[in-house]
Amino acid sequence: MAFLEFNNISKGYPGVQALSGISFSVEKGAVHGLMGENGAGKSTLIRVLSGDQSADTGSILLDSEEQNYRSVRDAFHAGVIVIHQELQLVPELTVAENLWLGRFPGKAGIIDSRTLVETVRARLEEIGIDVDPTAKVSALSIGARQMVEIAKAVMLEARVIALDEPTSSLSSRESEILFSLIERLKTKGTVILYVSHRLDEIFRLCDSLTVLRDGKLAAHHPKIAETTRDQIIAEMVGREISNIWGWRERPLGPPRLDVNDLSGRKLATPVGFSVRQGEILGFFGLIGAGRSEMARLLYGADHRHNGSVSIDGVTILPNDPKASINAGMVLCPEDRKFDGIIQGRSIEENIAISSRRHFSPLGILSPKKEAAVADRFIAKLRVRTPSRKQDIINLSGGNQQKVILGRWLSEQGVKVLVIDEPTRGIDVGAKSEIYEILYELAASGMAIIVISSELPEVMGISDRILVMCQGRVAADIPRSEFDERRILTAALPDKNAAGTI
Amino acid sequence: MNSLKKLLLGDQGLVVIFAVAFVIVSIFVPNFLTERNMLGLLQSVVTIGIVSCTMMFCLASRDFDLSVGSTVAFSGMIAVMVSNASGSIVLGLLAALLAGSVVGLVNGVVIARFRINALITTLATMQIVRGLALIASDGRAVGINDPAFYQLALSRIFTIPTPIWIMILLFIIFGFVLNRTVFGKNTLAIGGNPEASRLAGVNVVRMRIWIFALQGLVCAIAGILLASRITSGQPNAATGLELSVISACVLGGVSLAGGRAAMTGVIVGVLIMGIAENVMNLLNIQAFYQYVVRGLILLIAVLLDNLRSSAAGRGRG
Numbered sequence: 145m146a147f148l149e150f151n152n153i154s155k156g157y158p159g160v161q162a163l164s165g166i167s168f169s170v171e172k173g174a175v176h177g178l179m180g181e182n183g184a185g186k187s188t189l190i191r192v193l194s195g196d197q198s199a200d201t202g203s204i205l206l207d208s209e210e211q212n213y214r215s216v217r218d219a220f221h222a223g224v225i226v227i228h229q230e231l232q233l234v235p236e237l238t239v240a241e242n243l244w245l246g247r248f249p250g251k252a253g254i255i256d257s258r259t260l261v262e263t264v265r266a267r268l269e270e271i272g273i274d275v276d277p278t279a280k281v282s283a284l285s286i287g288a289r290q291m292v293e294i295a296k297a298v299m300l301e302a303r304v305i306a307l308d309e310p311t312s313s314l315s316s317r318e319s320e321i322l323f324s325l326i327e328r329l330k331t332k333g334t335v336i337l338y339v340s341h342r343l344d345e346i347f348r349l350c351d352s353l354t355v356l357r358d359g360k361l362a363a364h365h366p367k368i369a370e371t372t373r374d375q376i377i378a379e380m381v382g383r384e385i386s387n388i389w390g391w392r393e394r395p396l397g398p399p400r401l402d403v404n405d406l407s408g409r410k411l412a413t414p415v416g417f418s419v420r421q422g423e424i425l426g427f428f429g430l431i432g433a434g435r436s437e438m439a440r441l442l443y444g445a446d447h448r449h450n451g452s453v454s455i456d457g458v459t460i461l462p463n464d465p466k467a468s469i470n471a472g473m474v475l476c477p478e479d480r481k482f483d484g485i486i487q488g489r490s491i492e493e494n495i496a497i498s499s500r501r502h503f504s505p506l507g508i509l510s511p512k513k514e515a516a517v518a519d520r521f522i523a524k525l526r527v528r529t530p531s532r533k534q535d536i537i538n539l540s541g542g543n544q545q546k547v548i549l550g551r552w553l554s555e556q557g558v559k560v561l562v563i564d565e566p567t568r569g570i571d572v573g574a575k576s577e578i579y580e581i582l583y584e585l586a587a588s589g590m591a592i593i594v595i596s597s598e599l600p601e602v603m604g605i606s607d608r609i610l611v612m613c614q615g616r617v618a619a620d621i622p623r624s625e626f627d628e629r630r631i632l633t634a635a636l637p638d639k640n641a642a643g644t645i
Numbered sequence: 646m647n648s649l650k651k652l653l654l655g656d657q658g659l660v661v662i663f664a665v666a667f668v669i670v671s672i673f674v675p676n677f678l679t680e681r682n683m684l685g686l687l688q689s690v691v692t693i694g695i696v697s698c699t700m701m702f703c704l705a706s707r708d709f710d711l712s713v714g715s716t717v718a719f720s721g722m723i724a725v726m727v728s729n730a731s732g733s734i735v736l737g738l739l740a741a742l743l744a745g746s747v748v749g750l751v752n753g754v755v756i757a758r759f760r761i762n763a764l765i766t767t768l769a770t771m772q773i774v775r776g777l778a779l780i781a782s783d784g785r786a787v788g789i790n791d792p793a794f795y796q797l798a799l800s801r802i803f804t805i806p807t808p809i810w811i812m813i814l815l816f817i818i819f820g821f822v823l824n825r826t827v828f829g830k831n832t833l834a835i836g837g838n839p840e841a842s843r844l845a846g847v848n849v850v851r852m853r854i855w856i857f858a859l860q861g862l863v864c865a866i867a868g869i870l871l872a873s874r875i876t877s878g879q880p881n882a883a884t885g886l887e888l889s890v891i892s893a894c895v896l897g898g899v900s901l902a903g904g905r906a907a908m909t910g911v912i913v914g915v916l917i918m919g920i921a922e923n924v925m926n927l928l929n930i931q932a933f934y935q936y937v938v939r940g941l942i943l944l945i946a947v948l949l950d951n952l953r954s955s956a957a958g959r960g961r962g
Contacts, residue, residue: 486845489834496830
């Protein structure tokens with residue numbers, strides 16, 4: 145009998161239809177898998193389920209009852225709990241305190257600590273979680289914390305628990321413990337919605353599966369045994385490659401950027417590759433594959449443990465952004481808002497922040513030259529703004545990205561451009577403008593690294609693609625051999641193929 | 646109504662409020678608009694005004710400095726004691742400038758290099774430096790031996806006392822630095838978004854250290870002038886100065902969240918603080934009430950800042 149039903153759920157954001165007409169149902173006591181490429185709509189669907197966002201149309205039914213919750217709190221009361229990748233526990237409180245948080249047992253504000261600990265101990269034993277209720281959460285491993293989150297959901301009498309990429313930060317032993325916990329919850333009749341990129345886990349745990357693609361339902365498998373790995377991959381891809389990319393052949397020169405054995409705190413396995421003059425190298429990987437970490441290490445934004453980066457044979461030292469800029473390597477960061485734009489300052493200042501040192505003798509600004517530089521790049525990159533004095537925060541995403549490009553193009557002698565998620569949150573028109581700029585720069589001899597989680601984009605504009613998976617380079621594919629299925633297969637983590645985690 | 650709101654919350658809102666307040670006070674408070682009172686008013690804000698120059702940079706880069714009052718007292722003390730001991734005023738002044746800069750440098754290194762919260766760091770140095778001033782003087786005021794030292798504060802240029810000229814000069818210098826130099830723009834950029842600034846090639850750590858060191862140097866200038874005016878080194882001088890200075894800056898539209906500052910705003914902020922005190926003195930209002938009024942002014946300033954940011958935030962989508 146269907147317990148959880150999604151009925152024609154649609155949700156749009158400005159510029160993108162995240163979900164359109166999603167309908168499927170999950171049986172009581174089933175573990176249901178939810179798969180899809182980056183941006184397929186999984187997160188949005190989970191958000192709608194958790195009450196964090198409300199759907200534009202459609203409804204969610206629990207036990208045939210239509211739910212009208214408007215907030216995460218309402219969803220809580222209806223028995224729907226989502227466990228996110230970033231856990232929601234208070235580190236400095238104990239396990240028991242976390243589980244009772246917000247409704248401590250006791251009288252007149254004095255906590256009955258015996259009840260507090262003992263109820264939690266009993267409950268943890270009942271569901272088979274081996275964690276000390278009096279331990280501080282900060283002292284627990286990530287895996288144990290996740291167990292505590294699940295215990296919290298069970299204590300709140302959750303009827304539906306959604307797990308978003310639960311094993312992404314777990315060791316294989318911790319994952320095993322999680323899987324047996326999921327099995328036990330299943331026998332209690334709890335519905336588990338399991339979001340994961342890992343096909344082996346999906347096949348092992350799930351009874352049924354839904355595949356999303358571009359916000360639409362690509363496939364629904366009520367019995368997972370009746371499908372295959374290859375079929376699921378085929379359902380996840382199969383997008384139409386249109387020709388909005390405008391890619392064209394370019395002559396490539398000698399190697400421009402050489403990266404050897406690059407590693408750091410968030411990228412343990414050394415990565416090495418090189419990019420030629422005029423080449424656009426695409427980096428693809430699922431979220432968490434280590435692409436942006438690689439870019440930040442490359443640029444010197446994060447501390448490097450090992451490895452060397454050289455441009456035209458000259459090693460960049462020291463390992464900081466300033467040295468990289470001086471050597472001719474620049475980065476347009478993934479998160480424009482936090483790492484890119486200087487909020488509250490004008491377009492002009494955002495463009496000139498780095499290059500002004502070239503035309504400010506003794507550190508004294510030359511407003512005329514600065515204005516001229518700003519105007520030149522506003523015109524060249526066609527930034528749509530009434531004036532260069534406009535606060536950058538007032539621009540659209542596409543125009544902000546152009547301003548950041550302008551910041552780097554106004555620098556002298558840029559040889560390597562690293563651009564992370566070049567068109568995230570940017571509308572289609574501005575997208576192709578940005579691609580054109582990239583082609584033009586490549587044609588002038590620049591080596592360009594494009595990092596993107598949108599597979600069609602990486603395939604559309606790159607001359608070559610490096611696929612990253614779990615912090616390592618999983619494949620190196622030239623344009624002539626681009627194949628969606630091959631790339632996605634390389635990007636999907638699979639314990640059998642990739643060895644240990 | 647809407648246009649009034651726009652005027653008051655816009656960039657020049659504070660200047661408008663100031664001008665209106667000035668006119669009202671001039672009309673209704675006897676003896677306010679006289680040359681003598683005006684000079685007295687300016688004299689009274691010299692310390693706050695001078696220190697506000699660099700506090701503006703500190704706040705604009707998202708930092709905070711509570712140690713300025715102690716540094717002013719300490720460097721004034723050093724100026725007097727070294728002058729007395731060496732018999733050379735020049736040596737005393739240099740020693741004071743050095744002492745102030747060292748305090749600022751220590752603040753900057755601890756905050757930027759060792760990444761300790763600025764509030765905590767300067768709360769600590771505020772007490773340490775005050776303690777040093779008390780130890781050096783054994784808790785007593787130290788008189789000045791050479792009367793030439795008084796001339797720093799007493800001398801006049803074109804009938805206007807020298808300290809006022811120095812304050813005006815610093816206003817001009819730091820206004821220029823903020824608006825027309827890479828240093829000033831980088832300060833605002835760091836305050837606007839430190840990580841983005843770092844990725845854009847700004848040496849954020851070095852910038853922050855410089856800002857604190859400058860703050861210390863400028864405190865020493867204020868300390869010397871104060872010691873000269875009160876004709877002695879007082880270990881308890883300038884207590885609570887940090888709060889007046891921060892109030893003046895915030896009143897002048899410097900955002901505590903960083904990234905927004907204007908010299909004209911800070912000047913007006915300083916003058917508003919000065920006028921409030923001056924008027925209360927002229928009206929013979931008991932000193933105790935002045936604390937209440939100063940606190941209220943600060944609260945109103947922060948509220949205004951909040952209104953202003955949310956007005957600026959509107960329409961950003």
